[in-house]
Amino acid sequence: MGDIDLDTGGREALDEALERLRRSSDDPALAIGTAKDLLESVAKFVLEELGMGVQKGAPFNQLWHVVQECLGVLSKNVDTDLAGYKEIRQIHQSSWDIARNVSALRNLQGTGHGRTLPTGVSKELTWLVVREACSVAEYMLRLLDKEQGR
Template sequence: MELPLSDVIIGAISKLIDDAQVDSREPTHSELETLISRSGLTSADPKSQGQTVGKAKRVRATLNWAIEHNSPAGSKLIALILSQVRAVGGFRETSPNYVGKEQIANAISAFESENFSLSEIGDIRPKVLDTLKGRELTNFLEAYAQRAKRGSEDAALLSGTGKDLLEATAKHIIQTKFGYVPTNANFPTLMGQAYAALNMATPETPKEQNEPVIKEYERAIFQISTSINKVRNREGTGHGRLCVTSLTQEESHSIIESVGIGTEFLLMRLKQSS
């Protein structure tokens, strides 16, 4: 996943590692040097030119060079910095390396303007899934399946698509196996086509004598998935969100966890079929 590189993004990223107004915090200059090197931007690093600059100015200068001469390397550096800031607790308010509420809000806004969604805990994802294809989309869906299994509510909603993980996964499977995604198909139809692509059994599939016992589990996943979709459409906003008054928080979390289990199972079968 290639992250956006723009003037507003560069400014926001620089603020995430700026410690000029506070006691020194991670990432350190040494860690930044490693990240810059991994991105292939050492020659653009002011420190490599003998200059003594603060961390924010160092990152700005490196990324400003990249935006003109090597955009992919700049995008990689942004991703590495976000990952490092998250790893050292920069997005956690109780951490000594916390970057600050305003800095995080500015970064969220900056990525929002580039059609990317940065969460308050540092996770980032594209708002439009059409920008991802093939294995990269599989990895993306797997990551959110794991979050959904832990009951993370935002993982059940792919912002900007209006579709939850199960529907996005079904479309991905159809695209991967058949080379197209049907338009205006309802959720049960999409799931049925995804199941057909993976040679899985739906509740409508006749039971065969001595069939593998896993076929019953496949049917159960299908039923759970279509039930979740009905709840989403009737009780939610129609866009994957399940935080409504007729559902308790425990019920919502249970449904979201089931979304993760179903998504993970479908993606596992997709990988097995390739």
């Protein structure tokens, strides 16, 4: 499927999730499920690093909304005086759309719910899903590092 390059900043739990993702490259359902797991792990990690408790069993969408709010990337909060603010809003919205859609795709085509049919997602599309999930994860980790002065 290709190389997966994501700088986790040496965070062990995230490195483990990333390594699982790399090992799943020949199994689209597993790769999609693992990409969603990585995004969820990143969200929980960010919240813990910011000193916020993570409610046990909190829905994925709720976690990501709080993370985006804490890191200042809710699309509605982009400064309208900034040149390109509409495009930046759309990019922030797209990062949310990627996370949400990876989670939804995992429920429909990935591992984790005991599906009775094989996945219908091609390896090529799986590669796109994985790369986009990694891009969003890395963006949030970079914002966390900036927030914490690293």
